[in-house]
Amino acid sequence: MPSFENITNSINAWLNNTFNSTIALLLEFVIVGLSVITLFAVLGLVLVFMERKVSAYMQIRLGPNRVGFKGMLQTVADTLKLAVKEGLTPDGADKFLFNLAPFVVMIVAMLIMAPIPFAKGFQMWDLNIGVLYVTAVSSVSVIGILMAGWASNNKYSLLGAMRSGAQIVSYELSAGLSVISIIVLTGSLQISDIIESQRDGWWIFKGHIPAIISFVVFIIAVTAETNRAPFDLAEAESELTAGFHTEYSGMKFALFFLAEYVNIFIVCSIGAILFLGGWMPLHIGNWEGFNHVMDYIPSSIWFMGKVFFLIFVIMWFRWTFPRLRIDQLLNLEWKYLLPISLFNLLLMTVVAIEGWHF
Amino acid sequence: MFIVDYIKDVYGAVKSLLTGMKRTGYYFTHHKEIITQQYPEVKQTLPERFRGxxxxxxxxxxxxxxxxxxxxxxxxxxxxxxxxxxxxxxxxxxxxxxxxxxxxxxxxxxxxxxxxxxxxxxxxxxxxxxxxxxxxxxxxxxxxxxxxxxxxxxxx
Incomplete structure (x- = not known):
């Protein structure tokens, strides 16, 4: 049966047989880099289209339906439009930082792709501190946003960037704590270990109520970290025009836009790995027949299905909930999410020590 | 009691948000009635006193x-x-x-x-x-x- 694991292994074997090991490694780097860039482009197109359709359906509209079959090519047309537009740099801007900022945001998103397993044995880099790496690198993106806001030489951009800084720094706490509560159960930061520990059931089922609470807290916190509505204070279309990317146009704007959607994909895949078992099929206790049927569905489909389910949930949030004010946003984090997740971590530790989880 | 109010707050917030999500989820799954019009194909009948x-x-x-x-x-x-x-x-x-x-x-x-x-x-x-x-x-x-x-x- 062809799987991503077999494909990558056979490519690796062929490259090592044809070239010497150094050149083979370099070629593998190139292949991986190109795949990541392709994945980014495809994700951007698909997720923007999905967002527009989901929002339309939730608001009793039709959504894009003119370009291509049922509007499928709408995002391609939008990308073409952005590609031919002029990437303007304002006169008063700090030119170097202004042009660097979108790439910082993009590169951070690319770096986080490294430890994500898209299917069984299909992972770029299974480093032993995978989850720590993800949480550490993801906070670098705030530098890109601050850079963009500061370099634009625009009040609104700066305000948006400052809000974004406050928001991401505070919400990282509760996201981190809810990640830790799963680490308490697995006892390992390595992503392959975390997934392996969910062979007999996903943590959201095995971990009882503390796992569900930390899942909810995680979803809320990552929605805030990706600067999406109802936490879109960094962009704040209604107050700050577009926040930190007000002054950007053309492809540089498209990079910010793309990074937003790729970041959603990344945080949702982290959520899927930690709580929903990554590429692991749905296994229930010792129902042998059921588990066997579930094993027939390829692991890549399991992973993508879970990730897109979480993305749908986050889109559902966006098109349902009212926006928060900046003080309400920080209240929510420091007065509600942080105490709840601290208490939840304590509860989870008790569960783990007493061995109450399945 | 502070802690009771706190838990009531959280409960009320989650409940009202879930009510909202139920509503939009209903719209998402029951995609029949569309409130927008397909403009160039379908034109609205304008009111008699419309000033064009x-x-x-x-x-x-x-x-x-x-x-x-x-x-x-x-x-x-x-x-x-x-x-x-x-x-x-x-x-x-x-x-x-x-x-x-x-x-x-x-x-x-x-x-x-x-x-x-x-x-x-x-x-x-x-x-x-x-x-x-x-x-x-x-x-x-x-x-x-x-x-x-x-x-x-x-x-x-």
């Missing part, structure tokens, strides 16, 4: 009811209408004032309906057309009386 642009009414004999009194021109707040008059010589040799050209600047018009109210003979009215965009601005300056038209008999 000023038109002059002509009957089947290519006759209108405009006497050239310029009441509309005077009523217009921003000089949208310009009436150029001429003098017709009737068979008896009497001179009679009539319109030569009814110039209407659509680009200046605010659709305020004052000209229609001012008209003593109901020669002009508001039409329901609204797709006025053109590539050349000069196309928006219109002549409302059709070529060769004349005033209907008996309209003074």
């Amino acid at each position: 642009e000023v038109v002059m009414l002509h009957d089947e004999n290519n006759e209108h009811a405009c006497t050239g009194c310029t009441a509309c021109e005077l009523a217009c707040p921003n000089a949208t209408i310009k009436i150029i008059t001429k003098f017709d010589i009737s068979p008896e040799g009497k001179k009679k004032k009539a319109i030569d050209t009814f110039v209407y600047h659509l680009e200046l018009c605010t659709m305020c309906n004052l000209c229609i109210e001012a008209c003593p003979t109901d020669a002009i009215k508001m039409a329901q057309t609204f797709e006025h965009s053109v590539f050349d601005r000069s196309l928006l300056t219109k002549k409302l009386n059709k070529p060769g038209s004349k005033i209907r008999e008996g309209v003074e």
